[in-house]
Amino acid sequence: MSDPIIGTGLAGLNAAQLGLATAGHNISNVNTPGYSRQETIQGTQVPQFAGSGFIGRGTNVVTVQRSYSSFLEIQAREGTAQAAHSDTYLSMVKGIDDLLADPSAGLSPAVDEFFHGVNEVAAHPGDIAARQSLLAAGNALAARFQLLDSQLAGARADVNGRLSSGVEQVNSIASQIASLNERIVLARGTGGQGHEPNDLLDQRDALVRDLNKLVRATVVPQDDGSYNVFLGSGQAMVVRDRANTLVAVRDRDNPQDLQVGLAAGASTVPFRATDLAGGEIGGLLAFRTETLDGVQNAIGRIALGLGDAFNNQHRLGQDLQGAPGHEFFALAPPQVLPSAANTGGATLSASIASTAALTTSDYRVRFDGANYAVTRLADGSTQTFAALPQTVDGVMISVAGTPAAGDRYLVQPTRAGARDLAVVITETGRIAAAAPIRTSGAATNRGAARISAGSVNAPPPPNPNLTQTATITFTGAGTFDVAGTGTGNPTGVAYVSGAPITYNGWTVTIDGVPSAGDQFALRANAAGTGDNRNALLLAGVQTANVLAGGSTSVQGAYAQLVSEVGNRTRAVQVTGAAQAKLLDETLADREAVSGVNLDEEAANLLRYQQAYQAAAKVMAIASTLFETILDIGR
Numbered sequence: 001m002s003d004p005i006i007g008t009g010l011a012g013l014n015a016a017q018l019g020l021a022t023a024g025h026n027i028s029n030v031n032t033p034g035y036s037r038q039e040t041i042q043g044t045q046v047p048q049f050a051g052s053g054f055i056g057r058g059t060n061v062v063t064v065q066r067s068y069s070s071f072l073e074i075q076a077r078e079g080t081a082q083a084a085h086s087d088t089y090l091s092m093v094k095g096i097d098d099l100l101a102d103p104s105a106g107l108s109p110a111v112d113e114f115f116h117g118v119n120e121v122a123a124h125p126g127d128i129a130a131r132q133s134l135l136a137a138g139n140a141l142a143a144r145f146q147l148l149d150s151q152l153a154g155a156r157a158d159v160n161g162r163l164s165s166g167v168e169q170v171n172s173i174a175s176q177i178a179s180l181n182e183r184i185v186l187a188r189g190t191g192g193q194g195h196e197p198n199d200l201l202d203q204r205d206a207l208v209r210d211l212n213k214l215v216r217a218t219v220v221p222q223d224d225g226s227y228n229v230f231l232g233s234g235q236a237m238v239v240r241d242r243a244n245t246l247v248a249v250r251d252r253d254n255p256q257d258l259q260v261g262l263a264a265g266a267s268t269v270p271f272r273a274t275d276l277a278g279g280e281i282g283g284l285l286a287f288r289t290e291t292l293d294g295v296q297n298a299i300g301r302i303a304l305g306l307g308d309a310f311n312n313q314h315r316l317g318q319d320l321q322g323a324p325g326h327e328f329f330a331l332a333p334p335q336v337l338p339s340a341a342n343t344g345g346a347t348l349s350a351s352i353a354s355t356a357a358l359t360t361s362d363y364r365v366r367f368d369g370a371n372y373a374v375t376r377l378a379d380g381s382t383q384t385f386a387a388l389p390q391t392v393d394g395v396m397i398s399v400a401g402t403p404a405a406g407d408r409y410l411v412q413p414t415r416a417g418a419r420d421l422a423v424v425i426t427e428t429g430r431i432a433a434a435a436p437i438r439t440s441g442a443a444t445n446r447g448a449a450r451i452s453a454g455s456v457n458a459p460p461p462p463n464p465n466l467t468q469t470a471t472i473t474f475t476g477a478g479t480f481d482v483a484g485t486g487t488g489n490p491t492g493v494a495y496v497s498g499a500p501i502t503y504n505g506w507t508v509t510i511d512g513v514p515s516a517g518d519q520f521a522l523r524a525n526a527a528g529t530g531d532n533r534n535a536l537l538l539a540g541v542q543t544a545n546v547l548a549g550g551s552t553s554v555q556g557a558y559a560q561l562v563s564e565v566g567n568r569t570r571a572v573q574v575t576g577a578a579q580a581k582l583l584d585e586t587l588a589d590r591e592a593v594s595g596v597n598l599d600e601e602a603a604n605l606l607r608y609q610q611a612y613q614a615a616a617k618v619m620a621i622a623s624t625l626f627e628t629i630l631d632i633g634r
Helices: 002-028 070-101 107-124 128-191 199-215 279-314 533-542 554-594 597-634
Strands: 038-044 046-051 054-055 059-066 219-223 227-232 235-239 246-250 258-264 267-270 335-339 347-352 363-367 373-378 383-386 390-394 395-399 410-414 438-439 470-474 481-486 499-501 506-511 519-524
Touching: 002 038, 002 347, 002 506, 002 597, 038 533, 054 470, 059 199, 059 246, 070 128, 070 199, 070 279, 107 128, 107 533, 107 554, 128 199, 128 227, 128 235, 128 246, 128 258, 128 279, 199 219, 199 227, 199 279, 279 533, 335 347, 347 410, 373 390, 373 481, 383 390, 499 533, 506 519
Parallel strands: none
Antiparallel strands: 038 059, 046 054, 219 227, 227 235, 246 258, 258 267, 335 410, 347 395, 363 373, 363 410, 373 383, 390 395, 438 519, 470 481, 470 519, 499 506
């Protein structure tokens, strides 16, 4: 009779002991990241049949089970990837926003100071000090453009460095997941069906969440307990106990950027930026594609637009020595980057045909064996041409040599615009503040007509006969003759007061009522040291609509850029805050299911302690009964 009692007590003692051990394990791991609370699952032993029925034989511990919700775990992974993506994007774009909007380090103060120098020259065209100040302000403006580009280039280098570091971390985590897969499969086989290596499972889930901090990963559980982990649009990163390798390599089309790809033997399968849409790596790629490229191109376009408009007007003027004006700024040509995979012998080149038509996009040119496809990368729009040269968005694209089918080129029209802007004039006397022409009326004129100072027609270069002397002689109140080299010497030209009169690349107006025989002359401005007409036109470049198809000024384009980056920063902040809140709520829900509650575990300790003591009492009673039976037998 005592044997079943001892067995029952022993079973209870063992169950209570395992419960105490599990509660203690929970308490010890209360601060372990990713740990899931464990509990013993008990069941009754198979009863023993006796004449009076089935007699219970106590309990046994079926398994030790972790408190776990696969749904909450999946939500936590997704939330982790999205939050890390937003945090990384925000940390990068916030720096660009602060740089552009800075009231002292931004572009606007330098532009204002430069055109203040232009206005000073306009007010004092012969003053050497004013001219020297203009050159200094021009160099400061170029330096500000170069500083902005340097900061943006630094952000690009930071992206590259963080991509390399992130790829190394991904590979390390993937290797650990593969190793845990192997251990989990082995442990499940050793422990038998229904018994899970809970601590190993927690470690693997924590690693998958860490992986999602870096790059969005999806998990497919396998029947043997292992995980297959996939990135992007389905590329396998971990397959059971084998981990593939991510690599960060120079983009074959754009070597200044690193590209993330999956190693496949001796080659690399590259990811598109849209393939890696989560985690820090996804945030870095999205920032570079969506913000950094556009901002650097936009700053370059502003530099090119300002420099080209200023150069064009400067070339229409005259310097202190009476020579025609030359370029004030040196401007960067478009960058053309051939793909490293090209096999043909062609060389693609590009030049700017119109700064006003430039966009902030890069372009990809691909030859398919018969036609050239030019794709604007900002919106994916493509134009197809049977031959080059062709002009697209203000950029003339030409080719020399014979390309092979599949050859491609990256054209960056404005990327180097800010980096390479420089003042090329070093002598104050070479500033073309004056106009190269002047007008006058004959002292013998009897009518009431007056001639304007005249202007030089754009675009440069000026007409070769611009400074040739030309005369306008009225043959009556309604007609005049023109004489002079290059004019064609027309006669009987109809006169309309205030209407423009254009010859030899100049335009004048005559207002009023002339008399027959009145004469007006236009000739070279031989003594123009005090002339400020071209300087006034140069000052007007600040507010002239020279960009975006003639719809905005340099200042307007910069203000629009600052606004766009500010709005994007704000949007990322709002999105990031929402994703962080969702992640916090998900983690709180997960903690409610899987977290360790010390008060609950303390209660479990007392409960198991009492069960242990009760089971021990059962065994003690059984022992006493057994001793009593033995005494009776003696």
